Amino acid sequence: MTNDWLKALTFIVGLAMSLSISAHSQQSVASYAQLDTLARDLSLQFMDATQQLAALPDVERDQRAKQLVNAQLVPHLDLEFSSLKLLGKHVRGLDRQQTAEFTKLIESQLVNMYAQVLIDYKGADVALKTLQTNQGRKFAEAAVEIEKANSERSQLIFKFKQDPQGQWRVYDVVSRQVSQLSVKRQSLVLKISKIGFEQLNHELRQSQRNEI
Template sequence: MRTWFLAFALIAVLIFGLSFSAHGQSDNQTASQLDVLAQDLSLQFKQATEQLALLPVNERDMFAMQVVNAQLAPHLDLEFSSLKLLGKHVRGLDRQQTAEFTRLIESQLVNMYAQVLVEYKGADVSLQSLQTNQGRKFAEAAIDINKPNSEHSQLIFKFKQDTQGQWRVYDVISRHVSQLSVKRQSLVLKISEIGFEQLNHELRQAQANNI
């Protein structure tokens, strides 16, 4: 009986140890993916601000949009961003309406983040001060920015972990202002004025004009 009990206890310890080890490895992998993503985005931001300063004014917007499309857009959490943008209005929508809005809003977000990038042209971006603050499902990475004749500031990437365990960007804080919140205010006002269907119609037209 004692031998059976010891064997059972040993098996339980081994199972718990393997489970704890796997959980630890999973946490390390997600943390590593977040660190790599934060470093990559920060480096791309630094390089883009340097290149923007060298471009003619009439070429900056297009270049910034190309950078955001290539480097940031693949890592955006469009679904979560859409839910935050719609707020309480999402309750009155069906799944198809929400899905279409999520698809259409990507170009709006790309344009918004591209404008943020242009604002920091020629800034001194300090990657050495990159600070990553990770919670259970949310995280943020802040980089220090010094721009001539401007006060010191930070640009903060805000991340959310998706159902596959991958970290994705859902907002950018520039000069203490949430860009997603600014966009939400304008969209909510439009929904109140013209309704959701008309808003989606305008987003479709805007997307078609950008193609």
């Protein structure tokens, strides 16, 4: 191979690497921008939701909290990944159809769980100026500083996972230093151990029918 061929090949390889690095850099910037926008939107919606709930009588609060979660958080939830996290080691014995059904059934349970988080913070002062995002390669989190009327301070953390299409989706919320998904997982794993997965799905179906 002549020196001219070697030079040409080196140039082509270098150009290809440069274009690849440039494309990856642009994707990273776009990915961070999407995460930052989503985290800020969720935080603003959370602040608005807590204020709405504070103005409602107790009898209306639960239903309104669920409506807000369905409208604001559910479209951004990674239900499939959340389901896998909830099932833990038990997912190994299930087929695709069983896990798909569980994913559909568990959605209403997650809505109730996150609605309760909203109710816990009703009327809180959500300080969005302290929003911080921490992005890894496939996982990220955003922390919102919260101050309640009694000057109690805490953080609400949205935990994100990037899906195969590159979109950031929420899979857990940490409230008062407690992972809501972990709490739910403990109760579900204990229940599966006692009654089995099929009976758990049966109870989830019944619960879903009762809510309709």
